[in-house]
Amino acid sequence: MSTSFPIPDDPGFLQIKEVVKDFGPVRAVDSVSLDIARGEIFALLGSSGCGKTTLLRMLAGFETPTSGQIILNGHDLSGLEPYRRPINMMFQSYALFPHLSVWDNIAFGLRRDGLPKDEIAARVESMLRLVKLEKFGKRKPHQLSGGQQQRVALARSLVKRPQLLLLDEPLGALDKKLREETQIELVNIIKDVGVTCVMVTHDQEEAMTMADRIGVMDEGVLLQVDVPNELYETPNSRFVADFIGNVNLMEGVVVDDQPSSVTIECADCVHYVGHGITGHVGLPVTVALRPEKIYLSREEPEGEHNRVQGVVEEMSYFGSYSVYFLRLPSGAKLKVSEENDLRLRESKPTWDDTVWASWPPSAQVVLTH
Amino acid sequence: MSFLTGSWRPRPRVAVIGVPFVWLSIFFLLPFLLVFRISLAQMDGALVSPLLTLSDGVLTLQLHLASFIQLITDDLYIATYFVSVKYALVTASFCLLFGYPFAYFMARSERRWQPALLMGVMLPFWTSFLIRVYAWKSLLEPNGWVGAPIHALGIDEVLAFLGMIPSPDQLMYSPFSLVLGMVYTYLPFMVLPLYATLSRMDLRLIEAAQDLGATPWQAFWRITVPLSRSGIVAGFMLVFIPCVGEYVIPELLGGPETLMIGRVLWDEFFSNNDWPMASTVAVVMILVIIVPLAIFGRNQVQAQEG
Structure with missing residues (x-):
């Protein structure tokens, strides 16, 4: 405002x-x-x-x-x-x-x-x-x-x-x-x-x-x-x-540290973050990912980073948007919110569907403490 | 006619209001009417004259107003009412003066101390009222525990100068000892309602007043006192009303110039055996108390609605 x-x-x-x-x-x-x-x-x-x-x-x-x-x-x-x-x-x-x-x-x-x-x-x-x-x-x-x-x-x-x-x-x-x-x-x-x-x-x-x-x-x-x-x-x-809005927090370790990018390995996925951080290889970090910055699709997204496959365990409809909870391979949950911009989306995921979640390299925030 | 068929039941609201109403009717209104009836009779030997007589087919209603006329014309009664109301007002005022700070600090003290303090206020009730009042007689002796310090500090000179005691060496049987005894006896009746109001008060209101520029003293007078008004009024009435008709304390601690209406009533009943006069005194006393109460109650209601 x-x-x-x-x-x-x-x-x-x-x-x-x-x-x-x-x-x-x-x-x-x-x-x-x-x-x-x-x-x-x-x-x-x-x-x-x-x-x-x-x-x-x-x-x-x-x-x-x-x-x-x-x-x-x-x-x-x-x-x-x-x-x-x-x-x-x-x-x-x-x-x-x-x-x-x-x-x-x-x-x-x-x-x-x-x-x-x-x-x-x-x-x-x-x-x-x-x-x-x-x-x-x-x-x-x-x-x-x-x-x-x-x-x-x-x-x-x-x-x-x-x-x-x-x-x-x-x-x-x-x-x-x-x-x-x-x-x-x-x-x-x-x-x-x-x-x-x-x-x-x-x-x-x-x-x-x-x-x-x-x-x-x-x-x-x-x-x-x-x-x-x-x-x-x-x-x-x-x-x-965590306090401001909703967020997915993933524990990980820095595996590649470049001046303008960083790669972090987490339990379920590998994050490629498009900006440098003050850290070093081997540093344990937390990756924060907002639910609205994640996209869901049935087709496998391109690339190897910033994607994870999961099963829709819960979903709630809020009118202008829907919230999905995906169960990831490690057992962790991923919260995703999707805008309901089309009235009837053919490919809209539903309970027990296996879907891909993906996000751009600018979506994450890397927290070192 | 539904109550004839057995289907009538009092509505809960009627029942709830009805119980105290019936109680008051039986134990207050009915006795009052009996007393009022006696006040309009005259003594017939050892009996009270009947109001209604039926003789030779003539039903006669005889209302004797002699007692009322005597009450108005004889200065003694009016003067005694005046003295009673005066001492009741003085007592209630002193109770407020001492009781307010007491209740205030009790309500503002730490929560865990409050039950003990409350107990302290009620502790005197565990001893017989008569013994406690009687004890003042020895306390106020010139060499008593209270009399001696009063004399040593020269307070008795001040009291004598103010006319509260006949002479510096005599504290007992004076307006001073009477008021002291009544304040002592009735103080808890002032403290308890004040404590109830003050302890319920929202302390953020005091903070709000200070935030707006009121000093603690201004906040007390502008916020605390007005908001404890119901407690002040309740305490004042609880002290004032029984004090007007008080008999025992003036008998034990009062002097010749503190003749109060309770004593007059006693004398009319038991010394003069003049029941109609005694009843008249009682009826007028109730009016003396009820009329200001009713006016006050109306103001209260209007103030709350306005």
Whole structure:
């Protein structure tokens, strides 16, 4: 969606420097360093317990880093209480004040700053317009739908014009259909306002759709930071390859190492990869192959590399595409997805068919760790 | 007429609402009507006069309003109601003042300590209420465990200056000892509902308030207190209502200027043997409590709907 991320004018607007957080003997965040540009939407992606929420809470000031520094717009945030940071957060499942109306929820932050009444009114009204809730100002949060509550929470976190907006699982409480619509709406509003945004999510689709860049976290470590398509096409570790989208992972050994190509022998096939790697002959590696980059055919493909014969063990129809699981000679499974671009394909493989799977030399990613 | 054929069954909803309704009718409404009926009679020797008499084919309804008239015209009763409500309000306020921080820290303490703390609040109930109240008599003696430090710190001078005790050397039989005894006795009734509300509160709301620029103190007043309103109201009512009619504590710890309505009621029944007057005092006391409650309840409902 937003892969065309413009070159930032202030790449170090938010600097996270070797931040560590220990909870007793447990290291929740392990020496994370990260620069986020002004105006960027950055997603921290990982499964629950990976430390992404702890990192977000340290940005908000609810947790104090065990060591490391957080610098926003040139100012060190250490020791600054949450209520004195120019940062606002949209909480998971929103944390709207149940006893206050929508209007008063949004005005809450402005009132704490002691702004004049007419300015508060003007800013609340303009926020209500921005999130299209002009008619709902007098309602209490429990009288709103999930999507409306989400917009109130967004308005409340934007109304103080924070330098940094934090989103904690922003769409987690919405159902799937509404979530897809809201993702784009949310990005549009954030981009309109121009606020720098760090979001936390476990949903890779959400991260891909909304973020300019994504950081994948696991066990407190930031594994890879990249734009969404790079993260998908060139993951740098087994974990990232596996976590983002679907992938076939094959263990193998480098048998031929050339500057512009490499040959890897796996249990069921020999991979010929059309680019060089930093490695040597005999190095054990993992080859990652995306299911949609594999073609199925009944006829034997040409050449000796990048092909394997298997039996269709399972197949599932998803409308626009089908997924096949091939049982390979070694007993491993290969996942293949084929687009259903023709309504009735004569040669479409079915259960128990023996078929050939093949892929071009540009399809694989070689992972050395 | 389906219930005649045996096919009628109470719907579950009716049954569920019906049980407490019937209970209240038998054990509250009916006795109240009996008391109300007595308040409209007069003493006939040792008996209460009948309201309805049938003589010579004439059915006569006699409503004696003498007790009600006396209650309004004699300053004693009005003054005593006033004193009762005053001490009940003071007691409930002090219970709130001490009970709120207590419940707050209990609800915010570590989960594993909470059962023990809760037990601590309820522990006094294991000892007889009378013994506990009686114990204050010796505690408040000038050389008692509580009386001595109060004197040593000069607090008794302040209390005497405020008119809470007759003189610095006498803590007992004063408004001070009365309020102390009532606050001590009723504090758990304030703490428990407050604890229930506060421990259920979503702590992320406090974080959200701080995130939006509220200091911890502002977050407490703007978020925690309003959201614990139901607990405050429940606790206040649980203390205020029994305090208005309290008899034992004023008897044991109160002084001459703390004549409360419970004592008046007792005297009318057992000293003066004037049942209609005693009933009148009781009926008016119930009105004194119920009317503000009803008004408050209506406001609550409107506030929730609005």
